Every structure is written in C-alpha cells, then in structure tokens.
Amino acid sequence: MLSRTIARLHKDYVTYRNDGVPFPLESVIAWYVLLALQEQRTIRGNIMEMGVEHGGTAFLGTVALREDEHIDLIDLKKSPRFAKVAERLPTALASRVHFHECSTRAPELAEIAKQLFRFVHIDAGHSKQDVLDDIGRFAGCVAPDGILCLDDVFEIRWPGVTEAIFEAIPSTGLVPFLLVNRKLYLAHKDMAGVYRDMLVAALPEIEVFGNMRHWTEEMLGGVTLIWKQALRTTDLNLLLPSTA
Template sequence: MSDAHTAVRDGAPGLPAGATAPPHRLDDVRGWFPVLDQVLFAWLLDRQEAGGARGDLLEVGVYLGKSAIFLGRHLRPGERYTVCDLFEGDAPDDANRAESTKSYATLTRRAFETNYLAFHDELPRVLQGPSSLVPGEVPPGSCRFVHIDASHLYEHVHGDIGAARDALLPDGIVVLDDFRSEHTPGVSVAVWEAVLNRGLRPICLSTQKLYGTWGDPGPVQEDLLAMVRGRDDCHLSVQQAAGHRIIRLKAKREMRAPAFPLSRYGREAREAREDVPAEPTPLPHQPVPAPPAPAAKASPPRRPRSRARRVVIDLLPPLVTRALVKARTACRPTAR
C-alpha cells in the first residue's frame, strides 16, 4: 500500500503537488476529459458490459486521473485495470524529457493516487515509467478497452498504438487522444498511419479523440447512430474516407456529462451539512391588529327643562319666545 493510499484512508492526504484541494466532484480533478467523451466512454463501456464482453482496462497517460477515475468505475470483478505514466520519473529520451518538463512539470504519482482514492477504495495497477513498459506488463489479447493519452511524439504514439493492438481482444476498443490538435502533429500522423496501413478501423471521432477497433466497427456504429439520433444535444455527420465510414460527433452547448458519484470528501461535506440542525421555520406573518379607535367623546346630557319654564314658554307670544331662545343660544360657550 502506497503512502498516498494510507494518507487518504487516514483522512489527511494534504495537498500534493498538482492538486489544489481534495476533489468533491469529478469536475474538481484537473485534466482534459470533455463532456462528449464522458458520454461516449460511458455508452461504449455500458454496451460492452450489457453484451457480456469480458476483459481488462488499460490507460496510458493519466495526468491527475480524471479519465482514469471515470474508467475505473467500469471495472468489474475478475477484471484488471492498469495505468501507466512517467509521473515524476525519468523520460526515456531528450525529446520526451523536454515534453514532460514543459507540459507536466507538476504531475506526481502521489497527486494522481490521492485523486483516484477519493473516488475508489483501491488503486489500479500503476506502472510508473515510459509506455514502452506496457507490452511486457499487459498480456496480449487481455483488454476490452484501451485509452491512449500519453506522449505527443510520433515515435512514442506509434509504439503506443502497437501496444494497444496487441493488448486488445478482437472486438476491443481503443481511444486515441489529441489526434487532430494543431500542437500534436506527431499524434495525427501516427493515428492516420494506423488507419491507412496498420488495420485500425475508425468507429467515430469526437472533437479530440478517435475511437477505433481492429475488429468489425459495423455493429457498434449502427448502435451508436441509433443512440445519437435519439438525442438532441449532439451534432452528427457521417463521412467516407479511404474506404472507411467515419461518424463525426460534436457536443452542443446543452450536453450534460453522465452522472458520477461524489468523492468521499463530497459525501462527508454533504453529511456534515445534513447534520446541522435546520433553522426553525418562521411562522406565517400575522398582521398586528390596529389599536381600537378612541371612543367618541360623549356630549354632556341636556338638562331637562323645568315645568315652570315650559309653562312660561308656552304662554308667551311666539315672537318673544323666539327672541329668548336666540339670546340663550348666543350665551352658551362654544365647544372646542
């Protein structure tokens, strides 16, 4: 068991070179694994498994583990998963050494293992060294799926393609990265040379990867066309080149990656959030009743007229009576 494995099991892996924080989701792992390729990996691997195909998995060139983590989820009991990378090891030649220094200076094996073990209980079999180790370590005809994403130099890619051909089962699938990037002409030359002269038969092309087989691509292409035509998030075209049918795919903006479980860090964070007592639900707003309006001030009771006064008023002439009433009213205090 490696130091990285022990550290992760103890829950204190630290931050190895090349890692910025413990990954909670697959997207937190640095690397190049576009959504369309995640969809294609998942579909091809699921198709193999549904069809009863058995065989090992191989990835050559893992960087910090993004695609390796994804691929490892499809490892089934009795199968073996091997990954190969230089990590911080010595390159086999000056050109490869310059390439590694320029593009992968921060890559370490511990960073890869820490990321991988955040999502899986066990590491794959790790070959640390040049991809030329693969033919001597992976038995011929043992693999159902091989992903090549290592050196961009023609000589190395040529050898990696040969190693993949030897390692694959008759209907196994190889995925070759960077077959069309302007900064990787060596990969382009080696890939199309394999199509033209070494029996590799294309299945489909994504933006960055060529998917192929040394078996019959027809059945998987028909199933792939049916799958893609049932989606509305992927551009599709079918072309012919040098006697090969080539399916070209490009993701639309709305394409979403397949669901992938949280890492153990993500699960711990979610569980911690669920343990926090919920804030009490506020009661519905109750309007404060308005204070009662002050009671109207009662007018002072009118004093009843005396009997004698009533008699006098009744006996006086009306003109005199009206004058007396008017004078009395004028003498009353005005209400304020």
C-alpha cells in the same frame, strides 16, 4: 436503459473524483456511452490507459470495472492529484487499479503487451515517434470486440499524433467508427460497424444531454461517425437526475 447506466457511471465517478469532468462534456458522454454499450452487450475484459496525468479518464474507466476486471495504468509517475482521488476508492476497487510508473517502452510491460483488453486508451507521449511506438506495441492488445481510443487527433498543437495515426493504423486491422472532440475510437473491422450502429441507435436516448449533430465520413478504411453536440448546459450533474 442506456441513460440509467450512464447516470450510474457518472454518480460513481463524481463520488471519487468530484472536481469536475476531465474534458469537454461531449467527450465524457462518448466514454460513458461506449462503456455502457459494452456493458449492455456483455463485452468483458480489462481496461488499459497510458498517459494518466491526473486520472480523469483513468477514473472513468475504473468506475466501469466489473468485479472480475482490473485497469492497467501506465505513466512515468503518479501525480499527487491522482493519488488523492485514488485514496477515496473502496479497498476492493483500489486493489484492481494497477499503476505502472514507467515509460510505455519499458521492458517490464512485456507481459501486459501480450494481453487483450476491451478498452485501450493511448494518451502518452505526443511526438510522432511516441505515438508510432505506442500503436505498434499496444494496438494488438485490443480484444476482438474491444475499442482503441486515440487522443489529440487533428490537434494543431500535436501534428505528429495525426501523422503517426495515419501511418500506423492501416497495418493494425483496426478502423475508426467514432470521432468526438479530438478523440478517435477504433475497433476491428467487423466490430467497428457494430459499435457505429449501436451509437446511431442510441442517439435518441443520448440526446437527453443536448442536441446532437452527427454525420459519417470515410476515414482510414472505416465509416466514421462524427459527433458535434449542442449542449443545453455544461453541467452533467444537472442533466443526469432526470434520467435516474
């Protein structure tokens, strides 16, 4: 069951990063659900994130790794908070967390930019040019059955992010299939519908975490599922035991 996989991912996550979830609960559940659906469909591959900061989403991706997968993390520096959590990882898992302390424009990332990943998270610089550069360099890293997650879409503090996304995405071959709390999820056109349909089919099971309002909107060439979650509690730990 999907909820069992979500419960397992969350249990592993809080084992290492036990200072709370990294962003609003509906967004955390979206990550868990998408990673669980990839596992359910046996979608394999490495994960990449740029803009790591304290490692909230980085560790969400880390606990979803299979034994033959790794995660590439890109940030200008490794924060003390991230380093502290990373110390808790088992040696075998820690060896598959590859941290690159550099700009997303750095020449040393040239080989990584040629690879394909099942999940790519762009959350680095938030100026229009930063986002244009990151999409231009890394959107091509999304595997045919992979996902691209873009952060802070429609965020009033970062208008350049939205401008860059609407300018750059049409030429990538990726289309949105999910929008949850300022995070936009995209996939190649043939897979975007698959992910959206899987999410809709999973809604009855996901609603164990709270009532989920949802509808679709046309956006950037894709039919995009919008989630608005009315949660019974803000503590995911209180919800998961009943699904384990």
